[in-house]
Amino acid sequence: NKGDEVAWYADGDNMVRNEYNPSIAYAFDKVFGPATTTRRVYDVAAQHVVSGAMEGINGTVFAYGVTSSGKTHTMHGEQKSPGIIPLAVKDVFSIIQDTPGREFLLRVSYLEIYNEVINDLLDPTGQNLRIREDAQGTYVEGIKEEVVLSPAHALSLIASGEG
Numbered sequence: 001n002k003g004d005e006v007a008w009y010a011d012g013d014n015m016v017r018n019e020y021n022p023s024i025a026y027a028f029d030k031v032f033g034p035a036t037t038t039r040r041v042y043d044v045a046a047q048h049v050v051s052g053a054m055e056g057i058n059g060t061v062f063a064y065g066v067t068s069s070g071k072t073h074t075m076h077g078e079q080k081s082p083g084i085i086p087l088a089v090k091d092v093f094s095i096i097q098d099t100p101g102r103e104f105l106l107r108v109s110y111l112e113i114y115n116e117v118i119n120d121l122l123d124p125t126g127q128n129l130r131i132r133e134d135a136q137g138t139y140v141e142g143i144k145e146e147v148v149l150s151p152a153h154a155l156s157l158i159a160s161g162e163g
């Protein structure tokens with residue numbers, strides 16, 4: 001809209017190619033073009049991580065990119081086009097609903113890593129936290145974990161961490 005030109009474009013499902021020098025191209029597991037909805041990105045790239053986590057397989061979904069590349073747009077989205085975080089939270093609760101006979105305890109924590117420093121976004125006193133490892137795996141020492149009972153509860157916690 002500002003008149004910026006496209007410098008890189010999606011060439012098929014697995015390639016990003018330079019507009020000015022088409023011999024420069026990078027291959028990825030999956031490339032989504034500009035018309036792709038975040039819902040589609042979630043379904044293809046994140047949903048299996050979420051369902052895997054509910055089966056006990058540790059998983060991570062993270063966005064990485066320069067300023068204004070669309071991390072917030074993709075992860076948070078907006079009311080009418082929710083991002084990966086709200087879609088994942090809703091999915092988790094519907095998986096629980098569809099799994100009668102098993103009990104789940106869901107805890108949300110929310111942190112920011114900036115310049116190698118970890119801060120707790122749910123607890124202003126939790127600053128410069130350490131990453132530790134024990135027999136259970138890797139964890140952030142002293143991070144606040146809040147038990148959540150509904151998608152709205154989880155999302156309002158996350159929203160409170162933004163402020």
Ligand SMILES: Nc1ncnc2c1ncn2[C@@H]1O[C@H](COP(=O)(O)OP(=O)(O)OP(=O)(O)O)[C@@H](O)[C@H]1O
Binds near residue numbers: 071
């Ligand atoms: N896929 C997209 N479709 C439409 N608009 C987008 C898309 N990705 C980003 N935008 C828009 O581009 C602008 C910058 O995106 P966004 O704020 O998500 O970037 P960011 O990577 O989170 O930036 P920062 O690192 O500065 O926080 C926003 O106005 C956003 O709505």
